[in-house]
Amino acid sequence: MSNDEPKSPPRRDFLGIAVGGSATVFAVAAGYPVARFIEPRTRPPSGPTVVGKVLEFPPGTVKSVMVDERPVLVVRAADGQFRAFSALCSHLQCVVGYAPERNQIECPCHRGVYSMDGQNIGGPPPRPLEELQVSVNEGAIIVSSVG
Amino acid sequence: MNAEQPRKRVREGWLSDRLGWGGISTALAKHRAPRRGFVFYLGGITLFLLLVQVLSGVLLVLYYKPDSTNAHASVERIVGEIPYGDLIRGVHVWASDFFVACLVAHLFTIVIRRSYKPPHELTWLSGLVSLVIGIGMAFTGAILPWSQKAYAQARVGSEIAHNIPLIGGWMHRLLRGGQEVTSNTLSNAYGFHVAVLPATVTLLVGLHLFFLSRKPAPVPVSEQVVDEEPGAQGEADAAKAPAAPVDDDDTIPLYPDFLYRQAVAWVGVLVAVLTLAIFADRPLGEAADPRLSSTGAQPPWYFLPFHQIIRSSPRELLGIDGAKFIVGATCFLGALVVALPFLDRKGSKLMAWAGWIVLFVLFLLATSALS
Numbered sequence: 170m171s172n173d174e175p176k177s178p179p180r181r182d183f184l185g186i187a188v189g190g191s192a193t194v195f196a197v198a199a200g201y202p203v204a205r206f207i208e209p210r211t212r213p214p215s216g217p218t219v220v221g222k223v224l225e226f227p228p229g230t231v232k233s234v235m236v237d238e239r240p241v242l243v244v245r246a247a248d249g250q251f252r253a254f255s256a257l258c259s260h261l262q263c264v265v266g267y268a269p270e271r272n273q274i275e276c277p278c279h280r281g282v283y284s285m286d287g288q289n290i291g292g293p294p295p296r297p298l299e300e301l302q303v304s305v306n307e308g309a310i311i312v313s314s315v316g
Numbered sequence: 317m318n319a320e321q322p323r324k325r326v327r328e329g330w331l332s333d334r335l336g337w338g339g340i341s342t343a344l345a346k347h348r349a350p351r352r353g354f355v356f357y358l359g360g361i362t363l364f365l366l367l368v369q370v371l372s373g374v375l376l377v378l379y380y381k382p383d384s385t386n387a388h389a390s391v392e393r394i395v396g397e398i399p400y401g402d403l404i405r406g407v408h409v410w411a412s413d414f415f416v417a418c419l420v421a422h423l424f425t426i427v428i429r430r431s432y433k434p435p436h437e438l439t440w441l442s443g444l445v446s447l448v449i450g451i452g453m454a455f456t457g458a459i460l461p462w463s464q465k466a467y468a469q470a471r472v473g474s475e476i477a478h479n480i481p482l483i484g485g486w487m488h489r490l491l492r493g494g495q496e497v498t499s500n501t502l503s504n505a506y507g508f509h510v511a512v513l514p515a516t517v518t519l520l521v522g523l524h525l526f527f528l529s530r531k532p533a534p535v536p537v538s539e540q541v542v543d544e545e546p547g548a549q550g551e552a553d554a555a556k557a558p559a560a561p562v563d564d565d566d567t568i569p570l571y572p573d574f575l576y577r578q579a580v581a582w583v584g585v586l587v588a589v590l591t592l593a594i595f596a597d598r599p600l601g602e603a604a605d606p607r608l609s610s611t612g613a614q615p616p617w618y619f620l621p622f623h624q625i626i627r628s629s630p631r632e633l634l635g636i637d638g639a640k641f642i643v644g645a646t647c648f649l650g651a652l653v654v655a656l657p658f659l660d661r662k663g664s665k666l667m668a669w670a671g672w673i674v675l676f677v678l679f680l681l682a683t684s685a686l687s
């Protein structure tokens with residue numbers, strides 16, 4: 170072996186390291202903007218929403234309305250009082266519905282059952298339905314946005 | 317004219333001169349494939365079904381509109397107005413069901429035959445990721461008609477993803493295109509269904525086939541040898557072994573024998589898909605109305621066992637929310653399946669039994685979910 174052979178790594182090794190290194194740097198540099206680009210925007214809640222007029226909700230009825238792109242059950246009791254619940258099941262977020270024949274709120278996906286005051290009384294739902302604020306202003310029913 | 321003549325013509329024809337077909341066919345003919353056993357055709361059938369879905373999907377894309385206002389109506393139009401639209405949608409939907417069925421059957425035959433064992437780890441891993449992506453394609457495709465059922469599936473599916481440890485929150489947002497199930501969810505599902513997932517699965521299937529060509533699947537006779545618990549030297553030899561014929565009664569050349577038989581299987585599958593597409597209607601259902609209760613939102617058949625477990629689970633398990641616990645436990649089991657070739661290095665017969673038992677339990681769960 171002659172003494173004047175270069176001590177630095179062979180050119181091929183150097184090129185390999187350079188290509189691998191730049192590919193890694195590029196992948197990391199490109200990954201961040203891509204991740205930010207595909208990350209969905211979150212919209213702030215739109216605030217209290219008018220869901221209808223009092224006359225459209227006769228006593229003893231349950232009606233489904235949309236608030237902030239989410240379904241909400243507005244319950245008007247026989248005594249005229251309003252209550253509103255998120256219609257999203259606390260289990261896996263299927264849309265629940267009122268079952269008049271049993272006077273309860275039911276989730277058809279995995280047979281979850283809620284009482285008319287939103288309490289989870291049967292099936293897998295782990296929590297009551299989320300309750301929302303309802304107010305009446307000049308004949309209009311206003312529901313607070315969903316949390 | 318004997319049977320060799322057409323092959324000879326291909327070898328010597330204009331195209332063959334340009335492709336160097338003679339070399340390719342000779343190389344393919346050197347590979348051996350098992351002579352008997354339907355299970356060895358499952359992978360190829362799955363690949364064929366993927367192709368059928370891509371071709372029918374490309375046609376559907378011409379008319380489909382991926383926004384929540386028009387999606388359902390556009391599918392109704394495909395089915396009701398466009399010539400042969402119902403046939404093409406039927407082929408796409410049935411091929412998707414067959415595709416998932418073949419993927420799952422392929423997985424179980426690999427486990428039961430213990431074909432995952434070293435040196436097949438890379439083939440196993442690429443296959444498993446393809447399976448997950450295949451199910452993702454079926455899931456995103458089921459959302460696209462934006463029917464009541466599709467809407468419920470988007471809700472429950474994204475919420476289940478929410479419970480996945482570590483990446484759940486991110487997956488939930490990504491699947492929904494925000495916090496809620498809206499038109500963004502539909503356009504995200506569309507993007508994944510027609511671009512991201514098919515591109516990824518194509519890449520993975522390419523890798524899967526490449527790994528398989530480097531380390532071909534063990535044929536039945538070599539399996540009997542492995543049953544005798546080879547020592548370290550035996551395993552090293554097995555790893556080094558080329559795709560050599562173990563016994564000519566047990567193997568056939570990959571080309572033309574195995575591939576021709578595979579083509580016959582493809583024709584059979586295509587006939588089955590076409591027959592179902594023509595005679596077995598797949599109703600579209602009502603357009604999604606987010607205000608309405610998710611009635612009749614039965615998941616697709618391949619999620620039925622999981623659906624049954626979720627449906628019968630208590631509210632809490634070991635102090636953890638029931639759904640969270642089940643999703644976490646499923647992820648853990650999934651990780652064990654991924655690690656199978658590393659955990660079960662010799663391919664113990666116990667795993668074959670476990671495979672059969674899991675299959676039986678899944679069948680019981682699926683049938684009870686239908687009751």
Ligand code: FES
Pocket residue numbers: 258259260261262263276277278279280281292293294
């Ligand atoms: S989503 Fe309502 S019970 Fe499961």
